[in-house]
Amino acid sequence: MKPTILLCRCGFWAVAFALLFAGCSPPGDAPGVGGARPLVVTTTTMVTDLVRGIAGDTVTVKPLMGPGVDPHQFRPGQPEIQALQKADAVFCNGLHLEGKLSEVLKLMEKQARKVYAVAAGLPPDLILKSDNEPDPHVWGDAALWAEGAKYIGEMLAAAFPEKAGEFRGRAAAIEKELRETHQRLxxxxxxxxxxxxxxxxxxxxxxxxxxxxxxxxxxxxxxxxxxxxxxxxxxxxxxxxxxxxxxxxxxxxxxxxxxxxxxxxxxxxxxxxxxxxxxxxxxxxxxxxxxxxxxxxxxxxxxxxx
Ligand SMILES: [Zn+2]
The missing domain is CATH 3.40.50.1980 (Nitrogenase molybdenum iron protein domain)
Structure with missing residues (x-):
């Protein structure tokens, strides 16, 4: 970790994060630092809902944002930075929804930490644009969010392969439920x-x-x-x-x-x-x-x- 290089490229929060991280070894070297179960950090309440449903009780889920929190405006404080430091995997929405936090997540990806964005698992031709920027509010379409459920199941399976079957089974059930919701809507x-x-x-x-x-x-x-x-x-x-x-x-x-x-x-x-x-x-x-x-x-x- 070389914080001086990061100072040139990133905003304040990424710098704060980089400094906090200096000298830390990534938890990938020591799975399960959240306790007996791996620690999975999630960003928005929508992502938390999917990850909780698919991961079940095989991981400890630590959400960064709660009800009523605007992800565009959310700034990580020290407790959130500490949770990210300890995380075995991080799940976010992506497409710049997570405002200031996006910079921190990008930095973690560069450090080869396990950071997964739901949006990365959606068909690119279904992503809407506004003024050439991708629109991040993908959960508004239950059928599209169902694709996200499938993707999260696969990414959890990749991150923690010993429980892959459980994750895929629960992801399929949630995907089905979201498709039924879509029809009712x-x-x-x-x-x-x-x-x-x-x-x-x-x-x-x-x-x-x-x-x-x-x-x-x-x-x-x-x-x-x-x-x-x-x-x-x-x-x-x-x-x-x-x-x-x-x-x-x-x-x-x-x-x-x-x-x-x-x-x-x-x-x-x-x-x-x-x-x-x-x-x-x-x-x-x-x-x-x-x-x-x-x-x-x-x-x-x-x-x-x-
Ligand atoms: Zn919004």
Whole structure:
């Protein structure tokens, strides 16, 4: 490890990480440093849901982000850096969803640590782009996320081959469940007329959802929550609400409500509720899994836009 080289190439968090790592030997040399079971670190709540479901109790899963946490804005603190130091494998979403953390994960990959992005296992031609940047919100399409489940099963099998059969078995069950969810979501979407399927939310997190279930999607902020909406953009969206007779717009659980509340006030359109976009609800609650989250969102959307 040579932190001086990294100083030139990476941002503050990667540098902090590199310095913390100086002199440490990678845990790949000593599997299972998390205790008797290997330690697997996960980033977003959606990735955690998949990894927990597929890994079962054969590994210790340590999530970095909890319910309500915006992955675009997430910055690793010392406890998260320490978890990454100790990890036997790391699972993330990829496609730059994990904002500041992406730099740290890239650095770990360069050190030949086991870092797996769900997005790497998805068919490249199904990845949406916005201003030439890949759109990271892939879990919005349950059938696409099912491909991610299959990939995570394979990567867990590669990382911990002694349990490969178990991982593949559970991954196949989750894949099947997600494909069934996909069919239910399609049926639910068809319960409202196509012309009313206009989904206006805080940021562009629903383009995969829109493509899969036939909604025209408008995000007030772009595909990240880092930039704010311009006045011109707010006026354009207010125009869509009036011209299309949109019955409701939606706030998101991991994004501040201000822009949507402003649009609601300016146009008189009601707020249809709070959607889960970039984070699940707490584990054990109905929207605590990706399937549950998508079904809860669809229920709220179809009821408000009917
Ligand atoms: Zn997002």
């Amino acid at each position: 399609k049926t639910a979407a068809e319960s409202i007329p196509a012309e009313r399927r206009v989904l206006i939310t805080s940021h562009d997190a629903f383009r995969y959802f829109g493509r899969a279930y036939g909604f025209e999607v408008v995000g007030v902020q772009g595909i990240t929550t880092v930039s704010e909406a311009s006045l011109a953009e707010m006026a354009r969206i207010a125009g869509i609400i009036r011209d299309r007779g949109v019955k409701a717009i939606f706030v998101e659980s991991s994004v501040p409500r201000a822009t949507i509340e402003r649009l609601s006030k300016d146009t008189g359109v009601k707020i249809g509720g709070e959607l889960f976009s970039d984070a699940l609800s707490a584990p054990g609650t109905p929207a605590g899994t990706v399937s549950g989250m998508l079904e809860a969102n669809m229920k709220m959307i179809t009821e408000a836009l009917k």
